[in-house]
Amino acid sequence: MKIAIISKKIVPDIALIDPEPLTTLTPELTAHTGMDALTHSVEAYVSNASSPVTDIHALESIQLMKAYLPLAVEHPKKLEWRYQTMLGSLLAGLAFSNASLGAVHAMAHSLGGLSDLPHGECNALLLEHVMEFNYEVCPGRYESIGRALGVEIEGLDREERKNHVLGAVRRMREDMGITERLGDLGVSKADLPRLASTAIRDPCLATNPRKATQRDLERIYEKAL
Template sequence: MLWSMKKRAYRVNQRVMKAASLMLPFPQPVVLSGPGSVAKLAENISIRGLEHVLVVTDRVLVELGLVDGLLRSLEEHGVRHTVFAEVQPNPTIENVEQGRAVYRDKGCDGIVGFGGGSPMDCAKIIGARVGNPFMSVRMMKGLFKVFLPIPPLFCVPTTAGTGSEITIVGVITDAKTHEKFAISDLKLTPKIAVLDPTLMVGLPPHITSSTGMDALTHAVEAFIGLNGSPYTDEKALEATRLIMASLEKAYLDGSDLQARTDMALASLYGGAAFTRAYVGYVHAIAHNMGGLYGVPHGLANAIILPHVLEFCRHDAQAKLAALARAGGIGSPGEDEEALARAFIEQIKGMNQRMGIPTTIAQLRAEDIPLIARRALAEAHPEYPVPTIMSLAECEALVRGLLA
């Protein structure tokens, strides 16, 4: 009885959030796209009168020389730059505080997030701290807690997965409690997003696959949730189509520029969909795998996605069938139930072909109650999932991920 009342209360909350999200003025970044488009960013920064930008990235990308082209073109346009490359995968509050100190000491007036979701998110939250020096990172956890604007922010994704270049979200880990949490605010939306597929050519296959499955998870969770709109549905279906057509191609041949372009777009569309329509239990559980064990975000999502889809298959059947049709999966004559099953099988098959395991090696049985509690605390009441999960169901699902 109490449980059914709770579920009803969650649904009321979600309907209010849906109405709000339809009315909110989501800012749209200007998108610069195509091979070599990163070269156009510096001009756009200098036109805005910015003099010194903090380039937030990670060591791997600096060592690969991937950031060099951007730095050169900033110099050509008379924009000074300082590189902050201390961002780790699953970035931490310490990374943010270090970056913020560099921003302040160097007298920067804008930020470029250059890399995967980790540097882009770190850049967003450095910006939030710069704009709100009186608020700690923790105080900004949740929805619409960033009080004052952030400095101009520009994002250059080098993975095709998170969609952070278009979302209102920054995800951060508290290294002390191993808790990973999101800060979501319209003010975190970048001014410009650069989709340059040439930056993704050297992405190793295992990162191509896992980040690509993150993009798919965004599209799927946004689409099967109850808070979609015609806009988010269109973006989610198009992202699914592109990913089904191109992810395995990009995995097999990293230099396939068309496949890289498709994936960069799919990632942007997945981000556009979920930032308005939310994610679901896949993300809620995956965030714990990142926070507790450092499992890469996309990898955790890829492994968890089929489990969550099996859990909600009955309630989400029609939408899973629509995703199958968008992805060219199954045959036209098949009924919804068969298509929904085929969609889940397709995801399992892609995982297998791309070497993604079916279990999470680091997961420890004794952590399962904590993981389930934290996951549901993240998901409830906001995530508009097709089927609401109880604690016992969540624990059982996570147990299914044990190696």
């Protein structure tokens, strides 16, 4: 089991943002942790606790992660790419520390606790499916995310816009080698009720833009299976 601990008392007074230690990360771990940072920004931007200030941080973070994370995965020793992704991660932290998160993290906590999978990989595999679930309640927000990801959506109808935005997220993770489905990683359909039962109690769900039932979460897990 993985339990979220949330408190202002564990927020550091000072954070040293130094990209040099990141040059020893493997490409795989870089992709996983970078997708976690991207998820922080996406969830903060659509959170029902978002604000104009968190929006600024979230959108800038999304732009940075889209531009530089694939480069950092491909060239792990390049300090400039590491700096830009670290800046993107910092901005994501400023966004979600104030706006909180959503169903992706609630479900990733449950998934990681049950299967011992890397947290960032869990987020990467769930992100597009939760976005699809949430899309109908805040399409304008997701379209802004799409623009930050470089998606051309002008002149498209609503369904086409959604497909383009979701496709951009999927291609980004696949281009960095995160191509598995949950079934490939040992998760079975029999695990889904337990996963959803744990996720529905996660505090991150409180700020998800669309209210989700336990059955909704099961369906989302099943789409990622």
